[in-house]
Amino acid sequence: MKHIKVVDLLNNTKTLQEVTAKGWVRTFRNNQFIALNDGSTIQNIQCVVDFENTSEETLRRITTGAAVAVTGTLQESQGKGQKVEIQVTKLEILGDSDAEKYPIQPKKHSLEFLRENAHLRVRTNAFGAIMRVRSALSFAVHQYFQERGFFYVNTPIITGSDAEGAGEMFRVTALPFDGTPRDEEGKVDFKKDFFGKETNLTVSGQLEAETYAMALGQVYTFGPTFRAENSNTSRHLAEFWMIEPEVAFNDLDANMDLAEDFIKYVVRYAVEKCADDLQFLEQRLADEEKQKPQAERSEMSLLEKLNFVLENNFKRVSYTEAIDILKSSTPNKKKKFQYLIDEWGADLQSEHERYLVEKHFKCPVILFDYPAKIKAFYMRLNEDEKTVRAMDILFPGIGEIVGGSQREERYDVLIEKMKALNIPEEEMWWYLDTRRFGSAIHSGFGLGFERLVLFVTGMTNIRDVIPFPRTPQNAEF
Numbered sequence: 001m002k003h004i005k006v007v008d009l010l011n012n013t014k015t016l017q018e019v020t021a022k023g024w025v026r027t028f029r030n031n032q033f034i035a036l037n038d039g040s041t042i043q044n045i046q047c048v049v050d051f052e053n054t055s056e057e058t059l060r061r062i063t064t065g066a067a068v069a070v071t072g073t074l075q076e077s078q079g080k081g082q083k084v085e086i087q088v089t090k091l092e093i094l095g096d097s098d099a100e101k102y103p104i105q106p107k108k109h110s111l112e113f114l115r116e117n118a119h120l121r122v123r124t125n126a127f128g129a130i131m132r133v134r135s136a137l138s139f140a141v142h143q144y145f146q147e148r149g150f151f152y153v154n155t156p157i158i159t160g161s162d163a164e165g166a167g168e169m170f171r172v173t174a175l176p177f178d179g180t181p182r183d184e185e186g187k188v189d190f191k192k193d194f195f196g197k198e199t200n201l202t203v204s205g206q207l208e209a210e211t212y213a214m215a216l217g218q219v220y221t222f223g224p225t226f227r228a229e230n231s232n233t234s235r236h237l238a239e240f241w242m243i244e245p246e247v248a249f250n251d252l253d254a255n256m257d258l259a260e261d262f263i264k265y266v267v268r269y270a271v272e273k274c275a276d277d278l279q280f281l282e283q284r285l286a287d288e289e290k291q292k293p294q295a296e297r298s299e300m301s302l303l304e305k306l307n308f309v310l311e312n313n314f315k316r317v318s319y320t321e322a323i324d325i326l327k328s329s330t331p332n333k334k335k336k337f338q339y340l341i342d343e344w345g346a347d348l349q350s351e352h353e354r355y356l357v358e359k360h361f362k363c364p365v366i367l368f369d370y371p372a373k374i375k376a377f378y379m380r381l382n383e384d385e386k387t388v389r390a391m392d393i394l395f396p397g398i399g400e401i402v403g404g405s406q407r408e409e410r411y412d413v414l415i416e417k418m419k420a421l422n423i424p425e426e427e428m429w430w431y432l433d434t435r436r437f438g439s440a441i442h443s444g445f446g447l448g449f450e451r452l453v454l455f456v457t458g459m460t461n462i463r464d465v466i467p468f469p470r471t472p473q474n475a476e477f
């Protein structure tokens, strides 16, 4: 008999039919009640075993983690919290799970413990919920852009271009490989390893996406990016996924509009489609907040936070205005943000970003017109010749979620800038072609997908929102 997904069984009002479900045992109570989960929803379906007509041997093998197939009658449930249950007539153990050895016990495990078992943690309610929300958000990303006529572009993962300057790169080597260039001593010449060229894993698909925007108009990338920064923080991964739209003829204002509209769309999508999972994650977060001292607790629940973002405009503030706010602020009563005083041009630290978003404006903030010195070479220089048309979107509890800009479309200005920063023109000839032939105003941004998932799920460590986190400590899988 063909099995039916638990999510469909639970929504089924046609009871008294015979059904088969397949999944994994979460708990087995009183030798009678199996809570069966098949991953299709956070909810389990209760399966009532006729223990008098089931062998001792079978009953013994119904353990947490075991894979089973149950066939029986779908009935209205007498128990609380569920509409239907399966009155089991046939039960088959598909795969045993030794209760003594199975690492995922029916109890609350620490996130640290679960991180060490990344291959099993998705079997818990929390990680099942997070990964379903992550999947829904990915779909929403494509749906948003596809509905608006953007084209999905796959930019290279292995690249010879390192002009982005977004972070340290991972070198790509081909070992062992007969054609590998070697030095006189026969050692691999790492500088020329990719068929005689030096290549790296991409830090961003932007520069390549720009070339496509200058032909297809509106494009986006959504792929893995890599940064070899050794940042042991709860916001950084060595391998993360980034969404990068790039649009011809959009200026910085249009870029901000796009980013805000896009973020609201995907958050709304998750709120609407992942209600059960978000309800669970909201409760999880509430329990976690209870552990904190009163003063540090969040005033809003997870769904309140998500709805707040949907209902309010992001506050748009220039870097210079932000510095003025920070200069006159006293975050810890007496102490000012000392280092910023008279330091126009300094990069904001996360404590400053947090202050602006969480204490001063109390909503998402788009900071724009940053000092040229602290931003990448490709950003459009403003008339003041000091600032560039850059924008960063800062989110409460997350910090920077988006980085973007209007791009420098003027060939001469771009060349000057590259010279000043020692960016080799000869390696960037293909990028410069976009400015040589039919150049036009264009803009784009990059959204760190895991930071979005962090925000939507209310999790606090980025390692917990990607299936297999790549950080300086985690690369086993």
Ligand code: 4AD
Pocket (backbone or CB within 6 Å): 164, 166, 203, 204, 205, 206, 227, 235, 236, 237, 238, 240, 242, 244, 245, 400, 401, 402, 403, 404, 405, 444, 445, 446, 447, 448, 449, 450, 451
């Ligand atoms: O600000 P970034 O470095 O911008 C770029 O790479 C541009 N080329 C994007 C563009 O304009 N097309 O990175 C963009 C976003 C950040 O705002 C952050 O959300 C995320 O990527 N990000 C990271 N996420 C996880 N781990 C890391 N190590 C990250 N570094 C950046």
Ligand code: MG
Pocket (backbone or CB within 6 Å): 392, 400, 402, 403
């Ligand atoms: Mg950035």
